[in-house]
Amino acid sequence: MGVRMSSKSCRFCSKPAILRIRYSGLLVCKKHFIEYFEKRVFRTIQKYKMIREGDKVLLGLSGGKDSIALLHIFTNLQNTLKFEILPLFIDLGIQLNNYSQVSSEIVKRNCKKLGLDVIIVKIKDEYGFSIDNVSAKKLRRPICSVCGLIKRYVLNRKTLELSVNKVATGHNLNDEATFLLQNIINTDVDLLSKFGPIQPTLEGLFVSRIKPFFETYEDDISLYATLKNLEYVDTTCPYAKDASTLQLKTIIANLENIRPGAALAMVKGFYKKIKPLLQSIREEREEKITKCKICGMPTSMEICSFCRLRDRIAKTNF
Ligand code: FES
Ligand code: ZN
Ligand code: ZN
Secondary structure, three states, X not given: OEEEOOOOEOOOOOOEOOEEEOOOOOEEOHHHHHHXXXXXXXXXXXXXXXXXXXXXXXXXXXXXXXXXXXXXXXXXXXXXXXXXXXXXXXXXXXXXXXXXXHHHHHHHHHHHHOOOOOEEEEHHHHHOOOHHHHHHHOOOOOHHHHHHHHHHHHHHHHHHHOOOOEEEOOOOHHHHHHHHHHHXXXXXXXXXXXXXXXXXXXXXXXXXXXXXXXXXXXXXXXXXXXXXXXXXXXXXXXOXXXXXXXXXXXXXXXXXXXXXXXXXXXXXHHHHHHHHHHHHHHHHHHHOOEEOOXXXXXXXXXXXXXXXXXXXXXXXXX
């Protein structure tokens, strides 16, 4: 989160500062902002022991600034941290504004530039329906939440098929603060008990999930992507316009304006001080996890939410 500056010079060199980082007060030029940003993400990865030598990390790419920025950072860190990156794009089949196709092209171009092969999963081909089909079905659940369920399911399935040991996503600090706010409002202690930058592996069920942007503000990622000239999808998903999470995100942004650093303090503080108090809820939750009778994927019910969704969709002809 920064404020644009013009007349003062960078803290690290004599060049004019382009911004002041609000939560740390540092004035930085373009070059030193990029360095500062990359170091910060690297420190988060180290602090939470997210990546170890020899890891095979599946990176979920949406084509948005967060996952594209993470793809570039991962590529830079590959030699230092000695891990393998497997980029994956889920084609949700959103034809409105050509959204999925445009996103897919952008992801492919980024991966090609970095010399990486991207794995593309078209949900229409693999599971027989697209997000457009789900939208036409008019389920009671908001489309973005159904979409989230599908993406989590596909990512998890692919980790097993590809034998990776980690999954990384581009969730940023503002997403995490929004998640906290939403689940505090809903008093969903189950979900709050899962909160954090890293989820441990649950043998045979889930591989470890990591969020290297856990302590990185969304604005910083946007600025990084712009300064590095990264190509990314800069339009919001056509189905997300009225999503309630967008309203909560605005509340977080307003809070940050009134009290710079508040989101960072809340996310770090909750993880450090409150989450440990929810440990027993988390353990109870994990004990309930079994395997879905239809697809064999983890669930706390007999049949997983994805298979139930698939069944409902299958009953509709497109
Ligand atoms: Fe999933 Fe928009 S990306 S509904
Ligand atoms: Zn500088
Ligand atoms: Zn299932």
